Amino acid sequence: MSGATKIDDVYSAIEEGARLLDVSCSRDDVWPILTAYEGALAQAVLVLSMASGENHTGELDYTITVPLGEPDPYALALSKGFTAATDHPVGSLLSDIRERCPVRGYAVDCGVTGGFKKTYAFFPLDDLQGLAKLAAIPSMPRSLAENSEAFARHGLGDNVTMVGIDYQHRTMNVYLGKFGPECLEPKTVVSMLEEIGLPEPSEQMLEFIRKAFSIYITINWDSPKVDRICFAVITQDAMELPSRIDPEIAHFAKSAPHAYDGDRILVYGSTVAPGGEYYKLGSYYQMPPDTFKLLQTHDAIQDK
Secondary structure, three states, rough: OOOOOHHHHHHHHHHHHHOOOOOOOHHHHHHHHHHHOHHOOOOOOOOEEEEEEOOOOOOOEEEEEEOOOOOOHHHHHHHOOOOOOOOOHHOOOOHHHHHHHHEEEEEEEEEEOOOOEEEEOOOOOOOOOOHHHOOOOOOHHHHHHHHHHHHHHOOOOOOOOEEEOOOOOOEOOOOOEOHHHHHHHHHHHHHHHHHHHOOOOHHHHHHHOOOOEEEEEEEEEOOEEEEEEEEEEEEEOOOOHHHHOOOOHHHHHHHOOOOOOOOOOOOEEEEEEEOEEEEEEEEEEEEHHHHHHHOOOOOOOOOO
16 A cells, blocks of 8 residues: 555555454554554564364464563563553562563464453573473462473473463463474373363364474463373474364464565464363564574475
8 A cells, every 4th residue: 555654564464464354443443553562563473363162262362472682571561551460479480481581482372352461472492491481480370390301201391482471361381392293192291181180182172283393381370280292293284184174263364464575474373261262373474584494394395
């Protein structure tokens, strides 16, 4: 569009993504957040995300990476009134992590209907963090310590690539990566899920999990249990398993806007929770060249 700014472009993409999901998108809700993080937009990785299932529809999330040189993403959200200050440990976790661990960058996660939701902290890929080290952070949910040995027994004790902090739900995510294929064998996955108190996935999900490049868990401050676990698969195939079994995911996978040449880069998440299993989809809208090169290390991403 003539005279368009980066915010215009990003907002248009978010609006288009919301329309694909029949989700109401208000400029008054989204524009202030884009303006607050405007300094990061030009070089940010931008992802549009949705989830399937009756309890997860009606929302489009958008994720924006924020480099170290920009203002603290949580402090900025507080100053803009996107989230309320709190005495709960969720409010101090990001700063506590930053004081004790190397951080290479951040991200924020927001919804077109839910507003500001999360911050993320990324660790250097050559200095992944251990679960035991993170569990010792004072504001960390104690459920991480309760379950860290179970993950370590399955080869995932020193594989933390990033964390996510959800201020609305007072939960957090711990992301595990750079693990061997043996960690994704069905017997290993079933054993690990049984140990942390989650149900066995379906056969089709276990087969899909074999392709995962990242595993992340959701925990909270009120329970010693793992809330849920997600296995993420990166691909350029819009008709991967979740799309074949869920028309809404298929529609979004084939139609989500993207601002780079070639096929969309997609991340499917197969999620196991106490109440059953469901799928998520993240579609990369914007991707700086360095990020694309990094993603090309995955066999599913081709240079097209």
